[in-house]
Amino acid sequence: SYSCISKNELNYLIKYIDNNINLYIRNIFIEPIVIENTETIIDILNNEEVDKDLRDNIVNIKQFKVDDINKIKNIDIWNLIFNNLKVNFSWENILSYYKTNDSIDKCLGSFINNPEVCKELLKDTLYKESFNNDEKESIDLFVEKFVMSKIISDETVDLLSCKLGSPFTDFDFEDILDIRILVLINKKLIALSKSIYKSLKTNHYGLHINLLENNIDKFTSEKIQDFDSNDLELILKSDIISQDDKYNIVKLYGKDIELNDSLAEIIFDVIEKFLPNEKIEYKLIESIIRCNFEKEKRRKLIAYQIEFIDKMDISDLLSYIDDEYKGLLDLSPKKMYIRNTNTNMLILEKLKSKRYISTFKLEGNRIVVNRKRT
Numbered sequence: 001s002y003s004c005i006s007k008n009e010l011n012y013l014i015k016y017i018d019n020n021i022n023l024y025i026r027n028i029f030i031e032p033i034v035i036e037n038t039e040t041i042i043d044i045l046n047n048e049e050v051d052k053d054l055r056d057n058i059v060n061i062k063q064f065k066v067d068d069i070n071k072i073k074n075i076d077i078w079n080l081i082f083n084n085l086k087v088n089f090s091w092e093n094i095l096s097y098y099k100t101n102d103s104i105d106k107c108l109g110s111f112i113n114n115p116e117v118c119k120e121l122l123k124d125t126l127y128k129e130s131f132n133n134d135e136k137e138s139i140d141l142f143v144e145k146f147v148m149s150k151i152i153s154d155e156t157v158d159l160l161s162c163k164l165g166s167p168f169t170d171f172d173f174e175d176i177l178d179i180r181i182l183v184l185i186n187k188k189l190i191a192l193s194k195s196i197y198k199s200l201k202t203n204h205y206g207l208h209i210n211l212l213e214n215n216i217d218k219f220t221s222e223k224i225q226d227f228d229s230n231d232l233e234l235i236l237k238s239d240i241i242s243q244d245d246k247y248n249i250v251k252l253y254g255k256d257i258e259l260n261d262s263l264a265e266i267i268f269d270v271i272e273k274f275l276p277n278e279k280i281e282y283k284l285i286e287s288i289i290r291c292n293f294e295k296e297k298r299r300k301l302i303a304y305q306i307e308f309i310d311k312m313d314i315s316d317l318l319s320y321i322d323d324e325y326k327g328l329l330d331l332s333p334k335k336m337y338i339r340n341t342n343t344n345m346l347i348l349e350k351l352k353s354k355r356y357i358s359t360f361k362l363e364g365n366r367i368v369v370n371r372k373r374t
Contacts (some may be wrong), residue, residue, distance in 0.1 A: 109151030
């Protein structure tokens with residue numbers, strides 16, 4: 001082998017081979033039974049006198065693996081080396097190939113998508129601590145093209161997401177399919193920001209909700225603009241978000257959103273378990289009560305919040321539900337009659353404890369209320 005000849009310093013043979021390099025490769029070197037070390041193969045591939053077809057044959061036939069692709073000076077055969085998996089599976093080699101044309105072509109994409117390559121890349125580091133700011137910015141651009149590439153599979157992006165650095169705070173979603181965006185969201189490769197939220201809501205409706213679900217802590221602590229009643233309804237119907245988080249969302253956003261009947265009932269169902277112990281802002285209570293859904297639920301909201309509501313506001317809220325409450329808190333010697341329901345009983349108990357009414361008692365299917373006289 002050429003490796004043995006060089007090792008033994010058989011200079012006359014080395015000179016003869018170098019003068020007849022293509023002949024030697026074609027007749028001897030290329031044979032599979034001739035074992036050559038990697039460094040010798042690299043030297044042959046870098047020899048400008050070697051014909052292109054012979055270089056290609058060497059890559060296709062010989063067994064070797066280049067640790068650093070930059071050792072191969074002729075970048076025209078890099079794609080063949082990558083296609084044959086005859087280069088170390090490292091981010092450094094991938095970046096070197098990428099920099100040759102500043103893009104992820106079919107060859108590089110196929111290489112990265114290979115399961116064995118992915119397995120090794122998971123063990124390697126893309127962002128090294130020794131990198132300066134310029135190098136980090138260069139890798140940031142690579143990562144952006146990586147996650148946007150149609151050649152790189154969704155499975156590969158999902159698998160290698162832990163290597164791709166910090167999430168993007170701004171991103172161009174043009175020409176990206178929803179399934180890829182969902183991978184980026186689920187793997188936290190895009191952050192919850194004003195621009196990203198707005199872009200997803202405008203161009204990939206529904207995925208903006210996935211973004212919120214995956215960034216619930218930030219969403220419940222920092223108010224997001226462009227969050228409307230439709231968004232709130234979708235969030236409150238989510239199977240992913242906990243009831244406690246939904247309650248915090250209602251507290252943060254509910255009072256500033258125009259409610260419809262359906263959304264008001266959904267909000268009530270979310271906050272119901274918190275009503276006995278938590279104070280709800282009056283503006284939100286009023287918005288819910290003014291909507292038209294099950295009266296017993298609206299009565300319950302008032303009943304549990306009476307201790308936090310002014311007397312005149314209680315009277316207004318009750319009037320929004322039913323005319324039967326008209327004059328309930330007025331000073332009058334006349335008795336009043338309201339329907340016998342569990343929630344009405346609770347309301348009257350609360351009103352009596354606050355001394356807004358005198359007494360009440362059951363009488364058939366109705367409740368007799370003695371109002372305050374003075």
